[in-house]
Amino acid sequence: MASESKMIMLRSSNNEVFEVEEALAFESQTIKHMIEHDCADTVIPLPKVSSNILAKVIEYCKKHVTSPKDDNNELESFDAEFVNIDKNVLFGLMSAANYLNIKSFLDLTSQALADIIEEKC
Amino acid sequence: MEGETSWVSHSVDSIVRNVRVFDSYSELSDEGNNENTTVSVDSILPDDLLELILAYLPVASIIRAGCVCKRWNEIVGSRRFLWNLTHALPQKPWYFMFTSSDEPIGYAFDPLLRKWYSITLPCVETSSWSVASSYGLVCFMDDDSRSELYVCNPVSSYYRRLEEPPGLKFPDYSALAISVKKESHCYNVSVVKSTQVQGDFFQWELSIHIYESETMTWETPLVEVLTGWRGGDEGVICNGVLYFLIYSTGGGMPEDRHGLVTYNISGRLSQGPLLRGFVPMPCPLTCGRLMNLKEKLVMVGGIGKQDRPGIIKGIGIWLLNGKVWQEISRMPHKFFQGFGEFDDVFASSGTGDLIYIQSYGSPALLVFDFNQKQWKWSSKCPVTKRFPLQLFTGFSFEPRLEIFP
Numbered sequence: 345m346a347s348e349s350k351m352i353m354l355r356s357s358n359n360e361v362f363e364v365e366e367a368l369a370f371e372s373q374t375i376k377h378m379i380e381h382d383c384a385d386t387v388i389p390l391p392k393v394s395s396n397i398l399a400k401v402i403e404y405c406k407k408h409v410t411s412p413k414d415d416n417n418e419l420e421s422f423d424a425e426f427v428n429i430d431k432n433v434l435f436g437l438m439s440a441a442n443y444l445n446i447k448s449f450l451d452l453t454s455q456a457l458a459d460i461i462e463e464k465c
Numbered sequence: 466m467e468g469e470t471s472w473v474s475h476s477v478d479s480i481v482r483n484v485r486v487f488d489s490y491s492e493l494s495d496e497g498n499n500e501n502t503t504v505s506v507d508s509i510l511p512d513d514l515l516e517l518i519l520a521y522l523p524v525a526s527i528i529r530a531g532c533v534c535k536r537w538n539e540i541v542g543s544r545r546f547l548w549n550l551t552h553a554l555p556q557k558p559w560y561f562m563f564t565s566s567d568e569p570i571g572y573a574f575d576p577l578l579r580k581w582y583s584i585t586l587p588c589v590e591t592s593s594w595s596v597a598s599s600y601g602l603v604c605f606m607d608d609d610s611r612s613e614l615y616v617c618n619p620v621s622s623y624y625r626r627l628e629e630p631p632g633l634k635f636p637d638y639s640a641l642a643i644s645v646k647k648e649s650h651c652y653n654v655s656v657v658k659s660t661q662v663q664g665d666f667f668q669w670e671l672s673i674h675i676y677e678s679e680t681m682t683w684e685t686p687l688v689e690v691l692t693g694w695r696g697g698d699e700g701v702i703c704n705g706v707l708y709f710l711i712y713s714t715g716g717g718m719p720e721d722r723h724g725l726v727t728y729n730i731s732g733r734l735s736q737g738p739l740l741r742g743f744v745p746m747p748c749p750l751t752c753g754r755l756m757n758l759k760e761k762l763v764m765v766g767g768i769g770k771q772d773r774p775g776i777i778k779g780i781g782i783w784l785l786n787g788k789v790w791q792e793i794s795r796m797p798h799k800f801f802q803g804f805g806e807f808d809d810v811f812a813s814s815g816t817g818d819l820i821y822i823q824s825y826g827s828p829a830l831l832v833f834d835f836n837q838k839q840w841k842w843s844s845k846c847p848v849t850k851r852f853p854l855q856l857f858t859g860f861s862f863e864p865r866l867e868i869f870p
Contacts, residue, residue: 350583439514450517461530
């Protein structure tokens with residue numbers, strides 16, 4: 345049952361605007377803080393996050409917000425696949441996770457990068 | 466804490482000197498290697514992000530990371546990095562095995578990377594000293610007068626000598642335990658001394674001494690004379706309660722050779738006679754080893770034959786629920802046989818999710834994963850038995866860079 349959900353607008357560093365549900369946007373403590381303290385207008389600027397990174401962040405949050413809480417296996421395989429990407433993109437995601445303050449995403453990307461360092465040596 | 470900054474900046478150098486880790490990272494930091502080197506990883510990330518990532522590495526890898534280059538060395542040795550480690554997930558416990566009876570040298574097994582590292586322990590003189598560990602700190606007590614106690618971090622080598630405990634020196638038996646409070650890093654050390662009362666075989670004087678690291682003082686909350694029982698060398702603290710094994714000095718049935726008693730060290734109010742809280746053993750044991758697994762009391766016991774209780778026929782693991790032992794697992798026959806000969810006594814130590822078991826006669830090490838309920842040999846220890854009567858023993862501890870004694 346979908347209730348009337350408030351939509352938030354996020355603007356990436358290259359001026360592309362993404363519209364997302366509030367619940368999803370609130371996965372980011374940074375965004376949550378800005379909205380709750382009225383620091384932003386209708387559109388929240390995210391000058392440190394590019395479009396393609398922001399799109400992936402939204403994809404992660406969407407999966408985690410909409411998945412049923414007890415389906416850990418599915419989330420685990422989603423996460424594992426999600427970080428199975430080029431390490432430069434992974435850096436970008438981790439940096440965004442840190443800036444946007446999304447704890448689970450930060451843990452995931454940091455661990456993935458630590459695993460890469462571990463493997464290389 | 467004053468002086469902590471200098472500790473921190475020197476800690477990485479000390480760690481690197483102490484833990485000689487094979488396969489160093491540094492070989493790969495040369496320029497001109499393939500593009501996927503640690504240097505290219507390094508050049509993109511700012512310090513604060515690199516700091517976050519390094520905290521997710523296994524402890525041994527963090528130490529090696531500190532050797533890669535000056536920048537990584539500074540990050541790993543920084544106060545902020547170490548402080549962040551307190552919030553990282555606990556690492557799997559290592560097992561240190563003495564490879565000589567007269568020197569404090571040996572190898573530590575890292576179950577995460579399945580490697581052995583050569584380590585020299587501070588403070589302890591021989592493998593017959595008493596050892597107890599909690600949350601990255603290890604306490605050593607000399608095996609003679611029982612008055613020399615040290616608390617150290619075996620990974621960083623920093624140590625502190627404690628004031629001498631009160632009570633009789635040269636007790637017949639003593640059990641050592643330590644418990645660290647995670648939030649404050651303060652700790653309690655407990656020593657249970659047992660000495661036979663002059664001229665009486667059945668009477669033993671037992672005293673409990675507790676050390677508080679905050680005040681750096683000892684107290685003796687209990688002195689009691691037991692009849693028919695004595696204390697021994699096994700004790701552990703779980704959730705503020707001291708558990709230790711007592712041994713029958715009289716005849717009695719085989720099941721009654723060992724018993725467990727408790728003392729609430731956080732309570733300290735008069736708790737009545739020790740034997741009131743007596744917990745019998747689940748079956749005849751040849752020996753028992755107590756350990757704290759995530760604040761639960763676990764015992765590894767040698768199972769004695771019914772008619773010949775001094776002969777070991779298997780090894781079991783029990784968890785204490787209130788006053789009842791719940792059997793968790795029995796060592797499968799193939800592992801029991803895999804040790805070759807098993808004496809009625811053996812070494813066993815555990816913390817976190819892992820239990821290590823080792824026969825005194827060989828450097829073979831068995832690991833039981835308490836979560837998965839699985840038995841597995843460790844990777845082969847780089848030490849071989851050099852002469853028939855050589856004995857091996859060891860202890861487990863959580864490797865933590867950020868805790869200081």
